Amino acid sequence: MSIMNLISGYLASDIRMATPILFAGLGLLIINRSGLLNIGAEGTMLVSTLLAVVGSYYSGSVWVGLLCAVISGALMGLLFAFFTVTVKANQIVIGAALNILGSGLSATLNRIIFGVSTTVTRFDAFTNIKIPLLSDIPLIGGALFNQMIPVYAAFLLVPAISYYLFRTQAGLNLRSVGENPRVADTLGVNVYRLQYMSAIIGSALIAAGGAYLSTGLVSSFSEEMVAGRGYIALAAVVFGKYKPGGVMLASLIFVAGNVLSNILQVSGTPIPYTLLTMIPYVLTVVALAAFAKGAVAPASLGRPYKRG
Amino acid sequence: MSIAMLEMKNISKQFPGVLANEDVNLTVNKGEVHALLGENGAGKSTLMNILCGLYKPTSGEIFIEGQPVKFASAKDSMSIGIGMVHQHFMLIPTLSVIENCLIGSKNKGGLKLDTRSAAKSLSELAKKYSMNIDPSALVGSLSVGEMQRVEIIKALYRGARILILDEPTAVLTPQETNELFKMIRGLKQHGFTVLFISHKLNEVKEISDRVTVLRLGRAIGTYDTEDCSVQDLARLMVGRDVKFTVDKKEQQTGKAVLSLKGVSLLRKGGGAKLLDDISLDVHAGEIVGIAGVDGNGQAELVECLTGIICEAEGEADYCGKDLLKCSTREIMSSGISHIPQDRQRTGLVMPMPLTENFILQDYYTGKFGKHGFLDWKSVGESSDRLIRSFSIKAPGKEELAQNLSGGNQQKVVVAREINRSPRLIIAMHPTRGLDVGAIEYIHGKLIEQRDNGAAVLLVSTEMEEILKISDRIAVMYEGRIMGIVRPKETTAEKMGLMMGGNDLAKIS
Incomplete structure (x- = not known):
C-alpha cells in the first residue's frame, strides 16, 4: 500500500509541477506555429507571477489575480508582436529584452508594493478541487482528479489546441503562416493579424502558467521564482515536436526528474545530493538526444515576413 | 469581335531605380493559350505579379471581360478568377495536397476543416482534366511535375478561369513537359484561358495560339503564333538576329x-x-x-x-x-576555372554585392591589396571593367547578386572565372x-x-x-x-x- 501511495504521490507532484511548464509550452507552441520565435517566456512569466499575487491581494479573489496576470501576458505579447512583426526587429533580441524587462519589472514592482519586509503576505490562492467518484480510482485517481482548476485547464487545453491546429480552418491558416507566410499571403490569409493574435494569445497562456506558479503551486511571490521554467518550456516545445500532446509529454518528463531528485533527497539515501540534483538535467539531455531528432520546426520560424 | 477576357492597358511599374514595365498593353481572348515571350529580366514576371495582385502598377488599368478591376491583394485577383502558378511553387511541403488547397479559404461549414468534401471536389477536378493526383498525399513527397499539377489543381479549385503559368517548364523533364502541354490543351478545350510565360521559343511555338513579346519592359507586339517562325520569335525577343549555329x-x-x-x-x-x-x-x-x-x-x-x-x-x-x-x-x-552547376548556391554569394562576388577567387592572392587588407578602389575598378566587357545588366557594381536576373548572374560567374585567364x-x-x-x-x-x-x-x-x-x-x-x-x-x-x-x- 505504501508503494501505491508513493507512486500516486509521485504522479500527483509531477502533474502539479508540470502545469506551469505546460501552460508556457502551449503558449509558445501557438506563437512558434505562426513563425515567431519568442524566447521571452521567462520574463512574461515573471511579470505574471507578481501580478497574480497583486491582483489576488487587493481584490481578495484569486480569479482577479489570474485575470491581471493574463492581461499582463497579453500586453507583453502585444509588445513582442509590435517589435517583431511591425518593426521587424530581431526576434531573439526582443525575446531577450522581454526576459530582462520581466526580471527587473517584477522585482521593482514587488519592492514598491510589498516592500522588502520578510513578513509573509497573505492572499487568496487556488485550492484543490476533488472530483467525486473519479478521484476514488485507485493509484491514479488522487493524482489526476484531486488538483487545482488551472491544472485541469492546462491539461484540457492539450486536446483543444490540438483540435484547433489540425482540424480547423483557422488552425490550418496559422500553420501555413508558420511554414511559408508568402504562400499564406497569396491565398488571402492576413499574415500580420494572425501573428499579432497568436503572440497575444500565446503570451496570455504563458502568463497563466506564471499565475498558477505564485497563487497555486506555492502561494507567495519571490524574485526570480520562475527559475528557468520559461526556458524549459522552450525545450519542451522542440522535444514535443511542435505538437500539443508532445509538449505535454515533454513537460511531464522534464519535471519527473526534478520530482524524483526531490523525493530521493528527502528519503535519506546515501547517494550524495549533488549527484541527485543532476538527475533532471541528465534526464533532459538524454531525452532530447534520444527523441528530438525528428523535430521539425515551422519552416519560417524566426524570419520576419515582408510583404510584396 | 467579342470582348477580351483580359485586357491590360498602358501598364507601367516603377521600382526604385528600374522601370520594369513601361506602357505595356496586353489583350488576351477567352479560351486561348497566350504566350508571353521575353528574355530574363524583360518584365514578364513583374507584369504577371501585377495581374495577380502581388504588385500594384504605377499606372495603367486592367479589365476583365470589359470591366475595370483593381487588385489590392492576391485575394482580390483570385476572387475574380485569376490563378497563378508561380515558377517557385507556392506550396507547403509539410502539408497534404488538400490542406495546401484549403489554406485561407472561407469556411462555410463552421469551425471544422472540411477535408472530406475538399478531397472529393479535388478528385473530381483531377478526373475531369485527367490529372493524376492523390489529394491526401504529402506535398513534400511528390515529384516536381506532380507539385506543378497540385498548383494547377489548387488554382482551379479556387475558381480560376484565367491560369497564369510562369516559366512552367523550367523545372520539368521533357516527359513532364509533354504531360503539361497535354494538360494545357485539355484546359483550353474546357474554355479556360491560359497565359504561358516563357523564354523558350520552341515551347511557345508548340503550345500557344498567340504570343506577345516583351523586350526591356515594353511590349513589342502581339502575333499569331502560326505566322511566326522560331527565328522570327528569337529576333523579336532579343531585338536582333540570333544565330542558332x-x-x-x-x-x-x-x-x-x-x-x-x-x-x-x-x-x-x-x-x-x-x-x-x-x-x-x-x-x-x-x-x-x-x-x-x-x-x-x-x-x-x-x-x-x-x-x-x-x-x-x-x-x-x-x-x-x-x-x-x-x-x-x-x-x-x-x-583552373570552375563554372559550377548551380550559380545561386555554389557560383555566387547571393546577398553580397557584385564587387565582392568578383573577387571570391582572388581576395587572398594579394592582387587586390596587401597584408590582408583589401584595396576597394582597385576592386571597384576591376568590377566596372568586368561589368562593361561582359555587358552585365546591373544598376551598378554595388548591386547585390540576388537582384540580378538569372542570365546576368551567370555572366558574373563566367566573367569572374574567365578573367583569370x-x-x-x-x-x-x-x-x-x-x-x-x-x-x-x-x-x-x-x-x-x-x-x-x-x-x-x-x-x-x-x-x-x-x-x-x-x-x-x-x-x-x-x-x-x-x-x-x-x-x-x-x-x-x-x-x-x-x-x-x-x-x-x-x-x-
Whole structure:
C-alpha cells in the first residue's frame, strides 16, 4: 500500500509541477506555429507571477489575480508582436529584452508594493478541487482528479489546441503562416493579424502558467521564482515536436526528474545530493538526444515576413 | 469581335531605380493559350505579379471581360478568377495536397476543416482534366511535375478561369513537359484561358495560339503564333538576329592539359560505383562535352576534379599535378576555372554585392591589396571593367547578386572565372535556365577561350548545346563513359542510345 501511495504521490507532484511548464509550452507552441520565435517566456512569466499575487491581494479573489496576470501576458505579447512583426526587429533580441524587462519589472514592482519586509503576505490562492467518484480510482485517481482548476485547464487545453491546429480552418491558416507566410499571403490569409493574435494569445497562456506558479503551486511571490521554467518550456516545445500532446509529454518528463531528485533527497539515501540534483538535467539531455531528432520546426520560424 | 477576357492597358511599374514595365498593353481572348515571350529580366514576371495582385502598377488599368478591376491583394485577383502558378511553387511541403488547397479559404461549414468534401471536389477536378493526383498525399513527397499539377489543381479549385503559368517548364523533364502541354490543351478545350510565360521559343511555338513579346519592359507586339517562325520569335525577343549555329574555326589541338586515368568513385554504403573507370583527355584548344541524362555521375566527376570530393581513386593529371589529391584552393589557384552547376548556391554569394562576388577567387592572392587588407578602389575598378566587357545588366557594381536576373548572374560567374585567364575551364550546365541571347553570349565566350588555347570540359544535359560547341563528346551513363565521338560524325539518335546505356562499340 505504501508503494501505491508513493507512486500516486509521485504522479500527483509531477502533474502539479508540470502545469506551469505546460501552460508556457502551449503558449509558445501557438506563437512558434505562426513563425515567431519568442524566447521571452521567462520574463512574461515573471511579470505574471507578481501580478497574480497583486491582483489576488487587493481584490481578495484569486480569479482577479489570474485575470491581471493574463492581461499582463497579453500586453507583453502585444509588445513582442509590435517589435517583431511591425518593426521587424530581431526576434531573439526582443525575446531577450522581454526576459530582462520581466526580471527587473517584477522585482521593482514587488519592492514598491510589498516592500522588502520578510513578513509573509497573505492572499487568496487556488485550492484543490476533488472530483467525486473519479478521484476514488485507485493509484491514479488522487493524482489526476484531486488538483487545482488551472491544472485541469492546462491539461484540457492539450486536446483543444490540438483540435484547433489540425482540424480547423483557422488552425490550418496559422500553420501555413508558420511554414511559408508568402504562400499564406497569396491565398488571402492576413499574415500580420494572425501573428499579432497568436503572440497575444500565446503570451496570455504563458502568463497563466506564471499565475498558477505564485497563487497555486506555492502561494507567495519571490524574485526570480520562475527559475528557468520559461526556458524549459522552450525545450519542451522542440522535444514535443511542435505538437500539443508532445509538449505535454515533454513537460511531464522534464519535471519527473526534478520530482524524483526531490523525493530521493528527502528519503535519506546515501547517494550524495549533488549527484541527485543532476538527475533532471541528465534526464533532459538524454531525452532530447534520444527523441528530438525528428523535430521539425515551422519552416519560417524566426524570419520576419515582408510583404510584396 | 467579342470582348477580351483580359485586357491590360498602358501598364507601367516603377521600382526604385528600374522601370520594369513601361506602357505595356496586353489583350488576351477567352479560351486561348497566350504566350508571353521575353528574355530574363524583360518584365514578364513583374507584369504577371501585377495581374495577380502581388504588385500594384504605377499606372495603367486592367479589365476583365470589359470591366475595370483593381487588385489590392492576391485575394482580390483570385476572387475574380485569376490563378497563378508561380515558377517557385507556392506550396507547403509539410502539408497534404488538400490542406495546401484549403489554406485561407472561407469556411462555410463552421469551425471544422472540411477535408472530406475538399478531397472529393479535388478528385473530381483531377478526373475531369485527367490529372493524376492523390489529394491526401504529402506535398513534400511528390515529384516536381506532380507539385506543378497540385498548383494547377489548387488554382482551379479556387475558381480560376484565367491560369497564369510562369516559366512552367523550367523545372520539368521533357516527359513532364509533354504531360503539361497535354494538360494545357485539355484546359483550353474546357474554355479556360491560359497565359504561358516563357523564354523558350520552341515551347511557345508548340503550345500557344498567340504570343506577345516583351523586350526591356515594353511590349513589342502581339502575333499569331502560326505566322511566326522560331527565328522570327528569337529576333523579336532579343531585338536582333540570333544565330542558332556557332562559328567555330577548325584548329589543331595542343597537348593534353587534363588527363584522366581510371577515375573511380565508390558509392557510400555500397552499391554501384558513382564513377567507374573514367579515362579521358582534354587538350589545349579543345572543348570536350560530357553528355548524359542528369544524375549519371557528371556532378560527381566535376566535384572530384575541383577537390570537393576527395575519395576518388585513379589519377587526374593536370600539368604534372594529380587533381584528385589536391585541395580546392590548390586546384583553383593553378589556372583552373570552375563554372559550377548551380550559380545561386555554389557560383555566387547571393546577398553580397557584385564587387565582392568578383573577387571570391582572388581576395587572398594579394592582387587586390596587401597584408590582408583589401584595396576597394582597385576592386571597384576591376568590377566596372568586368561589368562593361561582359555587358552585365546591373544598376551598378554595388548591386547585390540576388537582384540580378538569372542570365546576368551567370555572366558574373563566367566573367569572374574567365578573367583569370585559365588553362582549363570546367563548366557545368553553364546555360541552364538562360534565354537564347544569354546562351549565345556564353557559348561565344567559351569558344573564344578555346580559340585562345584553353582546354574546356563542358558538362551539359542539353544535347543541342553539346553538339553545337563541343569538339569531342563523351557520353556518360551510370558513372561510365559509353563512348567518345565527334559531333560531325555522330547523330542525335546514336547519342540517345548511348545516353540510355548502350556502348558505342555495340551500336556502330
